[in-house]
Amino acid sequence: MAETRVHAFLDFEKPIAELEGKIEELRHLSDDGEISIVDEVERLQTRVDRQLDQTYSKLSPWQKVQVARHPGRPHCLDYVRGLITEFTPLAGDRGYAEDNAIIGGLGRFEGQSVVVIGQEKGHDTESRVKHNFGMARPEGYRKAQRLMHLADRFGLPVITFVDTAGAYPGIGAEERGQAQAIARSIEVCLELTVPIVSLVIGEGGSGGAIAIAAANRVLMLEHSVYSVISPEGCASILWRDGGHATDAANALKLTAQDLLALGVIDEVIPEPLGAAHRDGEAAIAAAGQAIRNSLAGLKGLDGAALRQQRRDKFLKMGDTTGL
Amino acid sequence: MNWLNNYVRPKIRSLVGAKSDVPENLWLQCVSCEQMLFHRDLEDNLNVCSNCGHHMRLPARRRLETLFDDGKFQEIELPENVVDPLKFRDRKRYSDRLKDSRSSTGRTDAIIVAHGEVGGQKTVIAVFDFAFMGGSMGIAVGNGILAGAQLAVLQDAAFVAIPSSGGARMQEGILSLMQMPRTTIAVQQVKEAGLPYIVILADPTTGGVTASFAMLGDIAMSEPGSIIGFAGARVIEETIREKLPDGFQRSEYLLEHGMIDMVVKRHDLKDTLARVIDLLMRKSPGAEIVQIKADAGEVSDTDSGTGTDGVGSADGADDGSKPDPD
Ligand SMILES: [Zn+2]
Numbered sequence: 001m002a003e004t005r006v007h008a009f010l011d012f013e014k015p016i017a018e019l020e021g022k023i024e025e026l027r028h029l030s031d032d033g034e035i036s037i038v039d040e041v042e043r044l045q046t047r048v049d050r051q052l053d054q055t056y057s058k059l060s061p062w063q064k065v066q067v068a069r070h071p072g073r074p075h076c077l078d079y080v081r082g083l084i085t086e087f088t089p090l091a092g093d094r095g096y097a098e099d100n101a102i103i104g105g106l107g108r109f110e111g112q113s114v115v116v117i118g119q120e121k122g123h124d125t126e127s128r129v130k131h132n133f134g135m136a137r138p139e140g141y142r143k144a145q146r147l148m149h150l151a152d153r154f155g156l157p158v159i160t161f162v163d164t165a166g167a168y169p170g171i172g173a174e175e176r177g178q179a180q181a182i183a184r185s186i187e188v189c190l191e192l193t194v195p196i197v198s199l200v201i202g203e204g205g206s207g208g209a210i211a212i213a214a215a216n217r218v219l220m221l222e223h224s225v226y227s228v229i230s231p232e233g234c235a236s237i238l239w240r241d242g243g244h245a246t247d248a249a250n251a252l253k254l255t256a257q258d259l260l261a262l263g264v265i266d267e268v269i270p271e272p273l274g275a276a277h278r279d280g281e282a283a284i285a286a287a288g289q290a291i292r293n294s295l296a297g298l299k300g301l302d303g304a305a306l307r308q309q310r311r312d313k314f315l316k317m318g319d320t321t322g323l
Numbered sequence: 324m325n326w327l328n329n330y331v332r333p334k335i336r337s338l339v340g341a342k343s344d345v346p347e348n349l350w351l352q353c354v355s356c357e358q359m360l361f362h363r364d365l366e367d368n369l370n371v372c373s374n375c376g377h378h379m380r381l382p383a384r385r386r387l388e389t390l391f392d393d394g395k396f397q398e399i400e401l402p403e404n405v406v407d408p409l410k411f412r413d414r415k416r417y418s419d420r421l422k423d424s425r426s427s428t429g430r431t432d433a434i435i436v437a438h439g440e441v442g443g444q445k446t447v448i449a450v451f452d453f454a455f456m457g458g459s460m461g462i463a464v465g466n467g468i469l470a471g472a473q474l475a476v477l478q479d480a481a482f483v484a485i486p487s488s489g490g491a492r493m494q495e496g497i498l499s500l501m502q503m504p505r506t507t508i509a510v511q512q513v514k515e516a517g518l519p520y521i522v523i524l525a526d527p528t529t530g531g532v533t534a535s536f537a538m539l540g541d542i543a544m545s546e547p548g549s550i551i552g553f554a555g556a557r558v559i560e561e562t563i564r565e566k567l568p569d570g571f572q573r574s575e576y577l578l579e580h581g582m583i584d585m586v587v588k589r590h591d592l593k594d595t596l597a598r599v600i601d602l603l604m605r606k607s608p609g610a611e612i613v614q615i616k617a618d619a620g621e622v623s624d625t626d627s628g629t630g631t632d633g634v635g636s637a638d639g640a641d642d643g644s645k646p647d648p649d
Contacts, residue, residue, distance in 0.1 A: 167534075167554075168562075169553075169554030169563075170559060170562065170563055171559065171565070171568065174553060174554065175576075177538070177581075178552075178553040179533035179534040179553035180538040182535075183507065183533070183534050183535050183536070183537070183538040183539050186503055187507050187510070190504060190507055190511060191511070206491070207531050207534045207553070210500055226497060227500075228493060228497055228499050228500040229491075237493070239413055247413070248413070251412060251413060252411075252493075253409050253496045258497075259497055264497050264498070311508050314501065314508060315505060317505060318461075318465070318495070318498035318505075319404070319462060
């Protein structure tokens, strides 16, 4: 699937894009024996790598937002394909509709039966429309609840992949109780007697994200973001000007590194050189490793202990009173 | 992105804000029917327009006075919390915004938690103060909901939440988002103790507040015309580029769509709340017989004055299905 993606360069990647363009050109030249093209390519590649390393080790929060939204970044279904065998999608909330913004189903993670739930943004126009750009309606969150209950009944660990700009703002979504669906989804996460591990793989957009991420372990990819509001939305309210998104991104503390420091997440999953959109497979493998470790770490806990661990963890967040 | 509009602009603030006792505007105009109303009459009528019945916002403390028996309640002290955990700054420092709100409201944050009796049953009420940064939910509000829930469990009391909030408090970033699971845990603690959890969704209840504890009540009620929703109307309009239907996100609309149990007029709210709590707490007859109706007899329901020093301000409206401003 990765090869069907347009290689989009972000603004701050321009110098890298130029070098990579040169490499491509050289590769198309036939070696006339005068200078070694192989050597030249290698020399340039080293420069590219160095540039990537420098650029990506000090991304600003706003740049991280752009990377997190990069269309070439692996999405939920890519992780499912890479990590879950026998994936069996399950559909519908049994009340109103199937919502493709949230995909879910049964499958095996390294042999273990699991329930997988996640927002899928889509990778081309058709699939983006199909998945509503990863913005779920109440049905999506009710499907998530249903699948979590299924996991609970059969004692299966739950793995969620978070990647959404937020829950969908629409008339129908409001009429059918978007707020209630999210609230209840959070409640179900917190009720589970099975382990739940959540990975923010791209964009963790406010209520739409936490709905499936009140988990025993919450992990974030190195260049993903997670925020109460988008920087654009925050800027247009607090600065009265959406153009201040950069300032808002700085102020909101929305990077994986910030969230780790704030104690909101448990772990940052390293991304390959130049971020996940340059090497999806490596990112997915790193995510798999992190899921394995997380599940292993939760293995000894029974249902009550899992619930308690989850509760204690969230009760502590932001609290300094010892309440 | 969805919470964009949930922030509440100052101009939307109700006619009767936190400083309703400042007699600067002796006459106020009803936003609904444009009738001029004398401020004292309006206060006596629980901020309900005597002409058209339009419900304006009621300050948090007044809320408590009207719901607890005889207007008597005990406010609990909320734990001091770290101020401005992100050192957030937009055009203004968050710490300064907090300072301003604190001095204008005389409160440390946007929530009051109190306990007392409603219809003779032990009850804890957590009420939002919309005048404090639009009732937005940060860590302190999360702590308030948790403290209220835990007090209810401790006292074997019913727990009532009265949100009035634009949503999460952006200036606390991800930590405000985390109040959604935190307050949900508070609700679970009440439910696990077998106690009633009742929500009165006051105008407005939106964003992350609606999408957490506010929508998890055993019983959900609201007053006429209250705005209740997840995404704000403006964001929805911008997203779908359509006009929104009449009455969209109003309490009557939510009732029609099955999202709340009832829409109750402010003057009937106390009796309704007392009856629901009584039905859920005093399950079999026998035991003591509880007078459900609040006895507001000490103060006549003629002009009861404005002597509201917190406790004991029964102004005759508690017991009446018919507000009679005389
Ligand atoms: Zn009126």
